[in-house]
Amino acid sequence: MTDNEYGRIFSAFKGEEGDLIAILLRIQEKFGYISEDAVKHTAQFLRLSENQIYGVATFYSKFRFTEPGTTSIKVCMGTACHVHGGKLLSDAVGWKLGVSIGQVTEDRRFDFQRVNCLGCCALAPVVKINDRVHARMMVTGLEEILSRRE
Numbered sequence: 001m002t003d004n005e006y007g008r009i010f011s012a013f014k015g016e017e018g019d020l021i022a023i024l025l026r027i028q029e030k031f032g033y034i035s036e037d038a039v040k041h042t043a044q045f046l047r048l049s050e051n052q053i054y055g056v057a058t059f060y061s062k063f064r065f066t067e068p069g070t071t072s073i074k075v076c077m078g079t080a081c082h083v084h085g086g087k088l089l090s091d092a093v094g095w096k097l098g099v100s101i102g103q104v105t106e107d108r109r110f111d112f113q114r115v116n117c118l119g120c121c122a123l124a125p126v127v128k129i130n131d132r133v134h135a136r137m138m139v140t141g142l143e144e145i146l147s148r149r150e
């Protein structure tokens with residue numbers, strides 16, 4: 001991210017401490033995560049320490065601080081999905097890719113996240129792969145999808 005890109009984002013704000021969350025949301029929306037460089041620039045703009053930025057940002061689970069993988073895999077673990085086998089799906093992804101929830105594979109091809117509800121509980125259990133929601137997913141179907149992407 002260049003100084004110009006930061007400048008464009010910051011130009012929509014007054015530089016007050018209360019702008020922090022909105023700025024971080026814009027940065028993550030644009031780049032997929034909050035880099036160390038982004039924290040440094042945001043700290044300078046808001047005249048806060050980097051520790052203050054991390055202190056606030058890590059409170060919200062929606063912020064991520066590592067670069068996302070190419071393929072995003074989000075296993076829903078909300079109540080409906082959990083009851084219908086979400087944990088089995090989550091375990092299958094972890095086993096197949098060799099990563100834990102919140103991690104990216106070493107080759108950065110897969111990004112494994114857990115979400116609390118994707119808003120389509122009637123289709124449980126669901127897994128979202130990039131922008132596509134896969135309904136009533138079963139372990140075998142999920143493994144097949146992941147194999148096709150390997």
Ligand code: FES
Nearest residue numbers: 076078081118121
């Ligand atoms: S609990 Fe999974 S979509 Fe709502």
